[in-house]
Amino acid sequence: MAVKKKIRAIQYGIGPIGASILKLMREKEAIEIIGAIDNDPAKIGKDLGEVVGAADAPWGVKVSGDARGVLEQSADVVMHTTSSSLPKVVDQLLASMDVGSCVVSTCEELSYPFRTYPELATQLDKSAKENGVALVGTGVNPGFVMDKLVITLAAVSQRVEYARALRIVDASRRRLPLQKKIGAGLSVEEFRAKVKEGVIKHVGLPESVAMVADGLGLRVDEITETIEPKVASEPVQTEFLTVEAGQAAGVHQIARGLSDGKELIYMELQMYVGAKDPADTVELKGHPNISLVIPGGSHGDIATASVAVNSIPSILEAPAGLRTSRDLAIGFFPPKGYK
Amino acid sequence: MAVKKKIRAIQYGIGPIGASILKLMREKEAIEIIGAIDNDPAKIGKDLGEVVGAADAPWGVKVSGDARGVLEQSADVVMHTTSSSLPKVVDQLLASMDVGSCVVSTCEELSYPFRTYPELATQLDKSAKENGVALVGTGVNPGFVMDKLVITLAAVSQRVEYARALRIVDASRRRLPLQKKIGAGLSVEEFRAKVKEGVIKHVGLPESVAMVADGLGLRVDEITETIEPKVASEPVQTEFLTVEAGQAAGVHQIARGLSDGKELIYMELQMYVGAKDPADTVELKGHPNISLVIPGGSHGDIATASVAVNSIPSILEAPAGLRTSRDLAIGFFPPKGYK
Numbered sequence: 001m002a003v004k005k006k007i008r009a010i011q012y013g014i015g016p017i018g019a020s021i022l023k024l025m026r027e028k029e030a031i032e033i034i035g036a037i038d039n040d041p042a043k044i045g046k047d048l049g050e051v052v053g054a055a056d057a058p059w060g061v062k063v064s065g066d067a068r069g070v071l072e073q074s075a076d077v078v079m080h081t082t083s084s085s086l087p088k089v090v091d092q093l094l095a096s097m098d099v100g101s102c103v104v105s106t107c108e109e110l111s112y113p114f115r116t117y118p119e120l121a122t123q124l125d126k127s128a129k130e131n132g133v134a135l136v137g138t139g140v141n142p143g144f145v146m147d148k149l150v151i152t153l154a155a156v157s158q159r160v161e162y163a164r165a166l167r168i169v170d171a172s173r174r175r176l177p178l179q180k181k182i183g184a185g186l187s188v189e190e191f192r193a194k195v196k197e198g199v200i201k202h203v204g205l206p207e208s209v210a211m212v213a214d215g216l217g218l219r220v221d222e223i224t225e226t227i228e229p230k231v232a233s234e235p236v237q238t239e240f241l242t243v244e245a246g247q248a249a250g251v252h253q254i255a256r257g258l259s260d261g262k263e264l265i266y267m268e269l270q271m272y273v274g275a276k277d278p279a280d281t282v283e284l285k286g287h288p289n290i291s292l293v294i295p296g297g298s299h300g301d302i303a304t305a306s307v308a309v310n311s312i313p314s315i316l317e318a319p320a321g322l323r324t325s326r327d328l329a330i331g332f333f334p335p336k337g338y339k
Numbered sequence: 340m341a342v343k344k345k346i347r348a349i350q351y352g353i354g355p356i357g358a359s360i361l362k363l364m365r366e367k368e369a370i371e372i373i374g375a376i377d378n379d380p381a382k383i384g385k386d387l388g389e390v391v392g393a394a395d396a397p398w399g400v401k402v403s404g405d406a407r408g409v410l411e412q413s414a415d416v417v418m419h420t421t422s423s424s425l426p427k428v429v430d431q432l433l434a435s436m437d438v439g440s441c442v443v444s445t446c447e448e449l450s451y452p453f454r455t456y457p458e459l460a461t462q463l464d465k466s467a468k469e470n471g472v473a474l475v476g477t478g479v480n481p482g483f484v485m486d487k488l489v490i491t492l493a494a495v496s497q498r499v500e501y502a503r504a505l506r507i508v509d510a511s512r513r514r515l516p517l518q519k520k521i522g523a524g525l526s527v528e529e530f531r532a533k534v535k536e537g538v539i540k541h542v543g544l545p546e547s548v549a550m551v552a553d554g555l556g557l558r559v560d561e562i563t564e565t566i567e568p569k570v571a572s573e574p575v576q577t578e579f580l581t582v583e584a585g586q587a588a589g590v591h592q593i594a595r596g597l598s599d600g601k602e603l604i605y606m607e608l609q610m611y612v613g614a615k616d617p618a619d620t621v622e623l624k625g626h627p628n629i630s631l632v633i634p635g636g637s638h639g640d641i642a643t644a645s646v647a648v649n650s651i652p653s654i655l656e657a658p659a660g661l662r663t664s665r666d667l668a669i670g671f672f673p674p675k676g677y678k
């Protein structure tokens with residue numbers, strides 16, 4: 001095989017997930033990291049390797065606050081990790097595609113935007129096609145355990161009448177921002193207030209429901225979602241905080257896909273500190289009934305960076321347009337030296 | 340959405356799997372079965388629906404022994420289920436592609452033919468490209484539980500050092516030909532003699548090892564395979580036969596992928612009557628360690644027909660050439676009426 005040019009990648013957003021993606025990309029011989037964008041003054045101008053705390057820093061690439069200047073290098077792929085909100089990031093995605101780059105984004109609302117933001121979805125698809133590039137929103141959830149894995153399991157099914165996914169995540173050993181984001185240590189009242197403010201929420205369950213509905217041909221006409229606190233029945237101590245009995249330990253979210261009021265899809269996320277039996281479970285009812293379990297579950301941060309980086313070969317080969325993890329044969333990005 | 344033309348399908352081979360595929364295709368509104376080929380005089384000339392024992396027979400399509408005559412209708416897809424042996428079926432596959440049809444085949448050796456039959460793989464790929472069509476060999480195993488599912492799970496992995504798949508199938512409720520094919524009821528000596536003759540063997544483990552090796556970037560330079568009898572420790576009675584204690588109850592096959600003698604991939608198939616804990620299990624060691632279980636396992640006959648039919652949309656959209664289940668985003672073929 002001839003020596004291939006490296007895949008030139010730009011990182012757009014250097015939060016915890018962006019940093020994890022960068023460190024993983026650094027391990028792949030086929031990828032060259034040519035630029036990085038962040039709006040944090042504490043990061044701008046610093047060496048990228050140092051900002052992400054890499055053992056092999058410095059990397060010789062500086063973090064820039066000038067998005068357009070960095071994007072103009074026209075990377076093969078932009079790894080985008082700035083926000084869960086599609087309306088907030090649509091201009092960043094368009095700017096990336098306008099210079100001819102494919103995009104892999106962890107924006108949860110991009111994972112399957114056709115029901116919630118049909119106009120933005122059309123605009124992004126049109127821009128991608130005009131620029132001859134492809135983009136996808138993906139990650140572990142949405143993007144994998146509650147949608148891609150459900151649809152993949154359905155390959156062994158002749159008929160599917162009902163789909164259920166349950167993800168139980170023990171947030172005890174996750175980073176502090178995540179423990180705070182799920183409301184661990186708040187009173188139940190504080191928790192509910194923050195839900196109303198829109199501060200506490202795992203984004204993406206309705207997107208997974210919509211992807212599974214279309215993927216399995218289940219005629220879902222309504223998607224509902226509830227967010228409740230998971231209340232601690234005994235004190236829980238993490239590295240960062242303490243949750244007393246009676247306080248919120250995390251979130252308990254349920255999304256349902258209904259057809260004329262009848263439940264066809266059920267997705268439940270329990271993400272809390274001290275979770276007893278973490279696991280990802282998928283169940284399909286139909287012919288045959290079949291289920292799948294990932295004991296212990298997939299680790300959120302590791303897995304989201306993995307899915308994003310592992311999606312790079314697929315998105316580079318995909319037809320131009322807005323893609324979803326449903327369309328892509330996600331595999332594994334080969335390690336150093338493997339052709 | 341505009342009304343689409345139906346997908347025109349021809350069935351090539353009407354054994355148990357072919358019949359199962361036909362009945363499943365019949366449930367899909369988007370598919371029209373336009374012809375069927377078999378060389379069994381007892382089937383030729385009969386109505387296809389009657390041959391497969393369909394409740395809604397007759398179907399108005401007759402089984403023909405004239406392969407070329409049927410293929411000349413130039414279906415969108417030929418569903419091919421005649422043999423596990425690639426050398427035996429290569430002319431059938433070429434003839435199907437020569438008239439412009441895509442092919443989904445359950446020929447196990449076609450699932451990943453690059454190591455065992457590199458020249459045939461090149462020939463098929465070339466013919467597919469010349470004819471502007473795609474072909475794939477797939478099914479539940481090889482094609483799904485021991486390869487596609489392993490590679491799909493690796494999407495949440497940052498590094499994979501070792502892959503293991505274990506499939507335990509209870510053959511008690513499977514069809515008689517299968518129970519015989521796995522040697523149930525033979526003495527251990529008879530079993531070993533039939534293994535030597537090449538009569539007893541589940542085909543496809545080395546193909547799965549090769550697909551996983553390339554999919555995960557594991558540098559496998561040698562693939563080994565062993566076939567032993569699973570000996571009954573107590574009598575087992577099925578609908579069709581009795582296995583006494585001490586007799587063979589089925590097969591126990593192990594394939595290994597080695598690198599300089601070190602095991603990187605391990606695949607174990609236990610398919611026997613009276614199996615205690617049927618399940619499909621996948622394990623990846625690396626970062627992170629992760630596993631996946633399908634409790635009860637996927638039912639071989641149902642699942643193979645499912646994977647084949649569910650692969651139709653992917654193969655019709657795939658770039659021309661020889662594809663494998665690794666490349667395809669296998670999902671679910673939409674049910675009647677779902678667009």
